[in-house]
Amino acid sequence: MDKKHHYFLLSNDIAAENADTKSMAIKGREKFQKQGFNTFILTRNYNPSLHQNMDNYHLNDEQVINMYDYIQSTTHVNKEPNYLRFSSLFDKHKYKINGIDNNHSMIEYHGKNVAKVNFMPLTYGEMGIVSYYDNFNHITSRDFYDYRGFKSKTEYLHMDGKVGHELYYNLDGQVVLEINHMNIDGTVYPTMYQLTKFNGTRHRFRTENEMFAFIMDDICDNYKGSVVMNDCKELNEAVDLVKNTNLKFKY
Structure with a gap:
């Protein structure tokens, strides 16, 4: 193994688990880093609580x-922190915030519930969904807020409650x-992933793994001497599609 290379350990996500229960990617990064290798964890899944979970494992x-x-x-x-009580999302002169419990509040307009705010897990009143x-x-729709305080995505729902369209900001x-x-x-399945203006160009993909491979290629362009290592079978398709890497391994 060459210490001039950049090693990327793939994972679906960094889950909200007990900090004593570390994923293979986290354990692998620690071992590689101790040996002096430039090592990163590269995750695929969308998770608005990701950086909260990273804090649990002392990852930056x-x-x-x-x-x-x-x-x-x-x-x-x-x-x-984006607290509901101090947010400008709802005009406090027109809308009433009814605190239900520590997990959510209802937003009322002229006596009618118009929205529900679920708080970010393990926080006190920070907006989550x-x-x-x-x-x-x-x-009809849901806005997702990142743990760091900004609106990250919107889901628009069909009449049966299933997701029809997603927008990421x-x-x-x-x-x-x-x-x-x-x-x-x-x-109902996701059938098209479209980057609207990535590096000035529109790109379309059929699957999340196709998009992940495209993003990995872009990352590898920025980190010369890249080595991709994967032990998640769900990500094998993406690894197969990656082109701009010196080496890639699947386990």
């Missing part, structure tokens, strides 16, 4: 790269990724 932004963070240009963002209701009390609120869902044989 220099050690972990997430695909959605990379797409949204939010890999290095300081946390600024805001669900919006129509006149028939059906949820950068810090300026511009859409940088769209995901379309379609009903196939009675089951």
